Amino acid sequence: MPRSVEILVGGIQTTVQDYPGRRGMLAKGFFPAGPMDHFAFRAANLLAGNPESAAALEVTLGGVALRLGAEATVGVAGAEAEVTVDGERIPIWESRRAAAGSELRIAVSQGPGFRIYVGVSGGIDVPLLFGSRATYTMGALGGFEGRALEAGDRLALGEEAGDGAPKRFKVSARPQYGREWEIEAMRGPHAAPDFLTEEDMQTLFGRAWSVDRNSNRTGVRLESHLFQWARKGGGIAGGHPSNILDNSYPVGAVNVNGDLPVILGPDGPTAGGFICAATVVHAGFWKIGQLRPVGDRVRFREVTVEEAITLDRELDERLTEASLENA
Amino acid sequence: MTEKTIKSPYPGIFYRRSSPDADPYVAEGDRVSPGDTVGLVEIMKNFYEVKSEEEGVVDALLVQNEDLVEAGQDVVVLRD
Numbered sequence: 001m002p003r004s005v006e007i008l009v010g011g012i013q014t015t016v017q018d019y020p021g022r023r024g025m026l027a028k029g030f031f032p033a034g035p036m037d038h039f040a041f042r043a044a045n046l047l048a049g050n051p052e053s054a055a056a057l058e059v060t061l062g063g064v065a066l067r068l069g070a071e072a073t074v075g076v077a078g079a080e081a082e083v084t085v086d087g088e089r090i091p092i093w094e095s096r097r098a099a100a101g102s103e104l105r106i107a108v109s110q111g112p113g114f115r116i117y118v119g120v121s122g123g124i125d126v127p128l129l130f131g132s133r134a135t136y137t138m139g140a141l142g143g144f145e146g147r148a149l150e151a152g153d154r155l156a157l158g159e160e161a162g163d164g165a166p167k168r169f170k171v172s173a174r175p176q177y178g179r180e181w182e183i184e185a186m187r188g189p190h191a192a193p194d195f196l197t198e199e200d201m202q203t204l205f206g207r208a209w210s211v212d213r214n215s216n217r218t219g220v221r222l223e224s225h226l227f228q229w230a231r232k233g234g235g236i237a238g239g240h241p242s243n244i245l246d247n248s249y250p251v252g253a254v255n256v257n258g259d260l261p262v263i264l265g266p267d268g269p270t271a272g273g274f275i276c277a278a279t280v281v282h283a284g285f286w287k288i289g290q291l292r293p294v295g296d297r298v299r300f301r302e303v304t305v306e307e308a309i310t311l312d313r314e315l316d317e318r319l320t321e322a323s324l325e326n327a
Numbered sequence: 328m329t330e331k332t333i334k335s336p337y338p339g340i341f342y343r344r345s346s347p348d349a350d351p352y353v354a355e356g357d358r359v360s361p362g363d364t365v366g367l368v369e370i371m372k373n374f375y376e377v378k379s380e381e382e383g384v385v386d387a388l389l390v391q392n393e394d395l396v397e398a399g400q401d402v403v404v405l406r407d
Contacts, residue, residue, distance in 0.1 A: 012371065
């Protein structure tokens, strides 16, 4: 019988993702999908003995149960949550060998953090769609039938490659989670002086923004704010100064829709007619997957492109086998 | 008298009624049975029902309509 994993309880949104998702498809209307927190996702795969890119599960909040149809190594990373295999605890940022038929349960996370990643040795073997196994929720495609997983779904697993030994992601290499987040971002592409005032930009980067409950993989909504704006209106693009002629959106854009800033997530829209005042850099993007949409607050820290590249290299260096130790 | 509580399964915004015009699901003094809905929690553009797992009488409502609740937070106290 082929190796597989069966979903017993799907929770509020559990999807198959891979890293870096479906790249190079913006012109065709596809945001990349992929994990909302790429750091914990990649760590979960390394813990399971997989390449960091392998298809794995993104669990939102927890309250999920799976049954392994084959012996496998399971790695968990992300938000603090009680995870058990047949009742035996697996600490977050660790992996364990689990017998065929064993049940993996993830309790609802009390935070900090909001998403838990589950890597299974061999990876989740769903069909490739345009080069990726990631679920694009907005397009209802990719992953397993283009949707979040439900009880009764059975996912095939690939062949294992590693030695299957239980591992721990070193504490020194783990990211810090909290309820107050600082996320690195660069200004623009639509900033001051053309669209917003310099004072608006100082507000954007200066204040703390509460995360709205209706945040998801499409976008993380912040709070409404009355910006000063550099223009009286949007000209031919519309009556509000946040309006511009439709243009493409960057992944991680802080898209200001009227008075409401929204950080565009991995399943966001590829284009639209609102300004993007700032853009979260890749090394900071993982944090948006851990924002708990009940009281967490975000401050943006402005970085240069050079800092953004340096930060991303540092992050890549932490996501290697050197960060693993035997558990 | 034994005291039992109903907890919110998820974090989000708590609602006492199914729509702004509807009557509240429960009021103090109402009898509830296992599976009865006592409120809704809104998170990620979805609404989830908060259900009682026990039989009892609503003794106290611990959160107001549209209050923020955390996962596992007590929202209703039941008495026998």
